[in-house]
Amino acid sequence: MEGNDLQRDGVARVLLWGAVLLAVAAGMRYGLLENGLLPRDCLAPGSPVAPCAFKTALVQSFLHQRLGWVSLVLGGLAFATAGRRLAWAGWLSGLSGLILYSYEPAAVGAMLALLVLARPRGEQRH
Template sequence: MRWRGAVVRLLWVSSIVLVAVLLLRYAVLEAGVFPSDCKPLLADGPEGLCLAKWALVQTFMQQRLGWASLILGVLAFVSRRRSVAWGGWLCGIAGLVLYSFDYAAVGAMLSLLVLARDGIQARRGEEQAGREPGDGLRVEGLR
């Protein structure tokens, strides 16, 4: 039953991040909430919403979200660390929505493989609970 809780948590967290990023893209970026007359250079002194717009745009310029997801996904796949896999998966979701889909898709899938592999191993452990180590060997006890 532990693996079901992990799947439910994965679905909930993924759904929340997906909704947040979709709202950010469609209700903020594409709806024109940010001012359009921001100064192009950071040295010119962006203020308030212009600074927020600049910081947000920098996350998906040159596919930075995608690269972050890919790097975290490869690290998670090699090290089998769930925390790194969570980072790669969530960056991948954000990258898929925020224009960085090339690398984000690969990073998200590598991360999801690590998250799914741990769930399968937990489920196998539940199925084998209660068995003795030598049960499958068909060795009779010493008499």
């Protein structure tokens, strides 16, 4: 059994994309949402449509920890089926959930997905 080579098995790419997504999610949370750059009252007459639609979609993604539950389901399915595409989706949605208020289920989903992504590609399940 060979060890895991970071370049050959794509682990460095997983970590790089994870860092980029964490920066984007942190920018949305701290730069846009908590900093007050998005409109506060989108129900008021004359509210800008595009920023209000973006704010609504962003808030709905983590309301009731939806983003975290999506990550948990994707990570669990990826772990059960060894599906790398499901693992990528679970990993990235889990990292987003860690920053965007859905940290409890998102942490488990991200770790399950990371186990699949960190596995060497040639290794088969027995």
